[in-house]
Each structure stands twice: as structure tokens, then as C-alpha cells.
Amino acid sequence: MIILLLGTGILLFIATNGLVIRNFNYIFKSTFLKLFKKDTTGSGELTAFQAVSTALAATVGTGNIVGVATAISIGGPGAIFWLWVSAFFGMTTKFAEVTLAIAYREKNPVTGAYVGGPMYYLKNGVKCKALGSVFAIFSALAALGIGNMTQANSISMTLKDSFGLSPYLVGFVLIILTSLIIIRGINSIGKVTEKLVPFMAIFYILACLFIIFSNINKLGPILTSIFANAFNPSAAAGGIAGISLKSSMKAGISRGLFSNEAGLGSGPIAHAASKTDHPVRQGLWGVFEVLVDSFIICSLTSFVILISDNYKEGLEGAAITTQSFNSGIPYGAYIVSISLTLFAFSTIIGWYYYGEKSLEYLFGSKGSKFYKLIYLPIIFLGAVGGLKEIWSISDTMNGLMAIPNLIGLIVLTPTLKRLIKNFFEDPDRIRQINEYEDLLR
Template sequence: MEAFHDFLKLLDSFLGGNALFPFILLGTGLFFTIFLGFPQIRYFKHAWKVVTGKFDTEDSPGDTSHFRALTTALSGTVGTGNISGVAFAIFLGGPAALFWMWATAFFGMTTKFVEVTLSHKYRDKTEDGTMAGGPMYYMDKRLNMKWLAVAFAIATVISSFGTGNLPQSNGIATSIEETFGFEPWIVGSVLGILLALVILGGIHRIAAVTSKIVPFMAVIYLIGALAVIFANLGNIVPSFVSIFSDLFTGSAATGGFLGASIAYAFNRGVNRGLFSNEAGQGSAPIAHAAAKTKEPVSEGMVSILEPFIDTILICTITGLVILSSGVWKEKHVNVFERSSLEIVAGNYAENDEQDRDNLYRYLNHIDGSSVEKYNGEIQVVSGVAVSGGFTIIHARSLAEDVVFTVGTDEDLYTGTLKVVDGGFIKDNLVLTGKSLVHSARLTTIAFTKGYFGEFGQYIVSIGLLLFAFSTAIAWSYYGDRAMTYLLGARSIMPYRVVYVAGFVWASFSDTELVWTLASVAIVVMTLPNLFGILMLSKEMKSSVKDYWVRFNKENKS
């Protein structure tokens, strides 16, 4: 698995971690925002009216209502990205990462408007009578690029696991284990059975379930978050100040946090923002294709609401909980993940300014660091290292009070450990100690810093369970629509079986490995879609113009 993770990290460095990707994503949103005259602002009020069914007609083709299409799409976006993803972005890039999540959402509102409109315009009715849509249909039917449509559909299937399945299951299992102590594989197995029962019912059952889960889970989460925010009200203004001040300077080292550069915060913030709201990824158009309407543009307007609700509202609330509580810069006792663990040569101390600067450059990939990976041996007696010449880094922080154990019984280790290129060779070795934490665990700890105290962690666990489970449901639909396009309706059932199996497996897999896979999967799906909508920019503009002509004519009469 470590070798596979190293391969994924290499891919991510060329894709999601590439310095150009955030500029491509934000640049596309900026282009359409200007080209279409800021539709995310001008059409915002109209979008709410469409969602409420004010302009619906009974004879409109489709499988579900505007509201249910919106909640299905929202269930696909409101997931671990809102709980784990925000925490992961702040953990990597500091407070400034939240700003770049906002920027991704603002411009993403326009990007989503465009991709949903074009995909809805070229949707198809399948053999079983249901609607199927998504970027692969406009790529095929309008651009005449069958090869691009096939590539996108394959990427959608991959991303259904990398975005909507594996991270969701892993996030749920991590949070439930942290709060209730249940083994991850048990959690994954039980939820896997429930997932199978829901997705076998197709879009009608999926839409019915998500339309109930989404509003309910949002209320629960909001109550818990506000309890933390009001309990730490004095830290809210400083939190906002840090978001904007760090934007131009990078985040300085504070507590166990060793700092983040401007470039690192930008890259990780945009990447996590995309994971959260999926604007430009091409996933939401698949859900919106089922909406009952003759007007693709009106459905596109409905989708404008998604990044606003998902990122500008929910992610901001999560971010303020984490920043105001201060837990993002605190070390906590945890079991070290091998993929987040690194042994470097030399003895480094947090209270030494030169050491911190050296480590800051190393972690943020800035020239001038003399830090090197450790190669050698470590002597351990009764679980404690007794030799020197090395420093243990876990979760981008200097580890403290490290205890070495082996096996499932966690016996204290005594012996010599060999380290090659900063990693341990011994497979069954387990390290426990104090370090920074990230993802669902960070948010869970933050929720205990409010009026509900330790009970706050249950709100995160329940919220994450509902958020992530609904995301897995929605993404199973995206994947089966892609499979329908590629191989026909007969391929749906085998896909669903594999999808459920993947959900169970991810519950007990390495968290960082899962997130790295998610980062890669997002990009391979996003780039073809951005290319496609840019190719149809003129058609998009004329479609919007024609819509308003028809709308004004019908409403005057």
C-alpha cells in the first residue's frame, strides 16, 4: 500500500498538486463570470424561485423535481469535504486556505451554471425510460468528440470511488471509531448493506432519501457548530483577520503548526474547495439531468445555489469552528498513519527559530532547506527510542512522546528498527504519540470546545454519517449513469456491487491514501469537462439570451 500511495502522490504532483491546476479551475470560472455578466449574482434570486417550483409545468420531461434534483446534487457535494476537507485544507495551508475555498465557490457558481445547462440540454432517455445526462452527452452529441466523452465517462466511474465513495466511508469510520469506539470494518459493513438497499432502488429512491437527509443533517450540524462559535466568540474576529492577513504572507508557525507558504495554501485551498463543491468536475450535471423541465438554463440556475450552500455557508461554518477553537495548531495523542510519517536526519526543536524555518521550507517544498530523510537504525527499549540523530515528523508536525508497539495486541517494542528514505521497514510497527491531527478527527475535537462540551463530538459523528452517506448514495448514481453511457444498462448492477465493496474496504484503509486518491480522481474528471464547456462558451451565452426572451414573453402573456 505504501508503494501504491507513493505512486498516487507522484500522480497528484502532476495533477491536483500541479501549480497550474488551480489557475485553470479558477480561470475558467472567472472567464464565464465575466463573459456571462456575473450570473451567480444576477440570477441568484431567480434560482430560488425555480427551486420552489414557481415555473413548473406538469408536462415537463424528466424523472424528479427541481428541489429533489438540487438535494441529490447537494448530497453529492455536502459530505466529508465540508467536515474533513475543510479541516484538511486548514491543516495543510493554514487559515488562508479557507479564503481560496471561498474563491473556488464564488467562481464555481458560474462554472456549475454552465456545465449543468449544457449537460441538461443534451440529455438522453435510456432503455429503461429514465433520463441520463452529463458532460459525456454534450461532448458526444454536440462536440462530436466520442473519445473525449468516453474518457470523461471512465473518469467519472473512477471518481465515483475516489470522490464519492472511499473518502466518505473512511471519514465516517474514523469519526465513529473516535467517538463511539466501534471498529471501522464493522461500521463499513453495516453502512455498506444500507447503501446497497438504497442504490438498488435507482434515482427515484435516491432522490427520495436525499431530499429528506440533506435538510435534516444541515440543521443538526448548524446547531453544533454555532455552539462552538458562540462559545469562542472572542476569537471570531481574529480568525477572520488571520484568513485575510495570511493570504498575502502565508501562515506563520504557531503552536505545533510549522507554517504554510502562500503557494501551498492557494493550491490546497482550491483543491479542497473543488472536492467540497465539485464545481467544474462535471458530477452535478448528472443529477440535474433528471429534473423535470423543458428549460436547461433554468436548471443551470438552480445549480448556482449548490456552491453557495455547500462552501460559502457550510464550509465557512466548519472553518470558523476549527479556527476559533484553536485546535488546528494543537497537538493531540493519536495513532500515527504511516503515510503521514517521516523520519528526518538530525535533531530539530520547535522552540529553535532556525530549526522551524528549516522545517517550514522542507514541508512547503521551498528551496533552501537542509533537511534530509533519515537512513539508518533506531534503538528502541520498552517502546521508547533510546538512540539519537533523527527527528520524527507526523502530520506535518514534530511528534512528541512517541511510543513504539507491535502487533494487534500493541506490545511494547524492544529492538533495532531500520529506516530507509525516512520510512520504517517493519510492517507491523505501530507508533502512538502527540502530533497535529487533520480531517474528521480535527473537526471532531473542535466541536468539543463549545457549549456542548464532549457531547459535541457526537454531533460531528452523526452529521458526518449523514453527510458522507448521502454523498456515497449520490455518487453511485453518477457512476451508474457513466456506466450506462459506456456499456449500457446491463453494466449497472455489477458496478453497484463493486461500489458497495469499495465502500466497505475504505472504512479501514489509510486516511491519507484515500485523500490522495480523491485528489487525483477529481482532476482526471475535471480537466476534460472544463475543456468542453470552454469550447461551447458562445452556445452557452446564446442559450441564456434565448431563455430570457422566452421567459419574458411567457410571463407577460
């Protein structure tokens, strides 16, 4: 799976002539510098920022705190270099997914809302409805575990350890909060995530920056150890004996890929509901999504962990991050607990939308209504630690989502190239949908 995901990213990077590098200035101006500008051009239910916030809500989760710590404990500091490598090529993969999701999205005949994602570009672009159904099945099942139960369990365990709250109480509260948000659909989810995502990201980033600037003299040696350990894990001072190049690469690349979800096909489902005048314009926000998740949040987490140097002490997962924050800032454990809770809760909201739209693709509007009846009780089961077998099954489904999605990306690469050429002929001109529809035929 790592080879498939990273390999597709490399192929797309070459096919697009290094778009994310050649046009980085334009991407920066079109995303970072327009974060809170409400663009009402084009058709859709969400602003570009609401769409990327919903996608980031699902993407930025426990992997950014626990996953990074696990990567370092398994692969040493060099794992972060390989995480960056996977994120670098993942930017092009996510760009391609989002662009194609907009290009081949449809209007729901009942609600009139736009729906899209891999299942639709597999059906309308690749002309293989069965492959779209396979993706939708894997996505709906994965959402119950990786997007729901594991996140609810992370919340309940961290609140129990830090504040002594009962998992049963936490599960009940999570059901109420989630139902209040999802009951009104994507517009409600978008309004919540556009406020929640910036808040939780800034809160966590500021805490990380405080620790990093308090230990600024260690930043140089940390960067040196990351690059030195990337190719020879035992080369840099303090390297962990027994870590091989293979384990370092595997730990970093896998954590990077599964943190930013580039190639899995989940994020494009949220982006497909955005207001935009051209698929490529929204695709640029896919690049932004990977930048925030991997290059900013994951990197800052890794620096905090490497500053404390406690990953060699036999701790695992969240315990490494918690101890690292405790070492660098007052009440560090509480900061990790609050951040983990916010990250995980946002993931529950975002993945609900993915699962709902997947079931809607399979069974129509009745399927989406039925999904609420399944999703909410599963939150409680996750919070109290039940049915761990479902976690393993859904984790497998999460990986299997990538296979039909990657097939679609590879088959539709020529269409992607035509869309890119069409857009960059005059990217600042407002484009109507009929200008690029001919390119899809």
C-alpha cells in the first residue's frame, strides 16, 4: 500500500510537471492569503475555506499527535524526513483528487446539493460504476472505525487520564454534540469546522512554538539529526541502535500518508461541495490541506518530541507526546489532552460526512438517513472501548479505499493535465462550468 500510494504521487508529480513547485507562489496567494475570504463565485454549498476546513477536520486527528510519536519511536528522527517526502508527493496526489472530484461531481436530484468524490469520478470519468461502489463500501465501513470508534476512544481515554471523566459520560456527551452538528447536513458541518479547525490548530501550534522557541538552541541539532538519520539511522548522535533504514522509511512514509490521507480518497468528498468556478482552483486547496497537516502540525509535533528526547525511554504513542509537552511547558499534559480531544472530535464530524455520502451513493437519500442511526451509537461503543475487532476491520477498509481511488487517478491523468492547462491559460479570469466540461468528454 505504501508503494502504491507513494508511487502514484510520484507519477502524478511527473505528469503535472512539478505543478506544486512551479506554481507554488500562485498556490500560496490563492490559499494562505485568501483564508477567510468568502468567495461566492461558482456553484456549491460551501465556501472554499469551509470545504478545506471540513476536510482538515477529518484529516487532522490523533495521527498528528500519536502517529508522529509512533513514527519516531519506531524509525528514529530520520522517520520525519521520510514523512516529509511522502507529504511532498502527497500534495500532488491530493491536488489531483480534489480537482477530479469537482470536475465529475453531480447534483443530488432530491436536495439539489453537489456531491462528489472518488466514487463519482470512477463512475463518470473512468466509466466504471462498480469500482465506484467498491470505494463507497470501503469508505462507509472505514468511517465507523478509523473516523469514529478509534477517535471516540482516544477522547474518552485521554479525558479519563487527565480529568477523571467516565468513558460512559464522555460517550453520551459525544453523541449529543455530534448529533447537533450533523443533523442539519453539510452546511452545519462546514460552519462548525471553519471555526473549530483554526481554533484547534492555532491553540496547538502556539503551544508547540512556545516549547520550540524556549529551546531554540536545540533546533539546529534536531534538524541535523533528522537528515542524518534519514539515510543512516544510527549516524547522528543519540541514534537508536537497531533502527534500520527500511524501518525508518516505512515508519515515516506510512505515518505521513495516513496522516494527510493523500491517495485514500476521503478529503475530496468534502471538497466536492465547495463553491468554485473551476476544478483546479479548488484543487489548490488540496495542496494547502497537506501543507497544514504534515508540514506544519506533524513537523511541530516532531520537533517538540525530539527536543525532550524521551522517545528512547520505552514510552509509546500519546505518552511520548504528553511527556514531551510536560517537559517543555506548564500543564503540558492538559494541553495535549485538550488538543487530542479537539482533533479527534473534528475527525468524528468530518468522517461522518464521508460515510454518509458513500452510503448515499450506494442507496440514495434513504442510505444517508440510515447512516445516522448507525454512526451515533458507534460513537458510544468506541468511547467505552467495545468491539475492538471493528477497529481492525475498518483500518483495513481505510487502506483498501486507496486501491480503486488510485486506479481512478492514474486513468484520469490525461484529463487532469487538460484541466490544468485550461486553468493556467488565464487563472485569474472567472470561469463558468461549461468552459471545462468539454475537456471531460
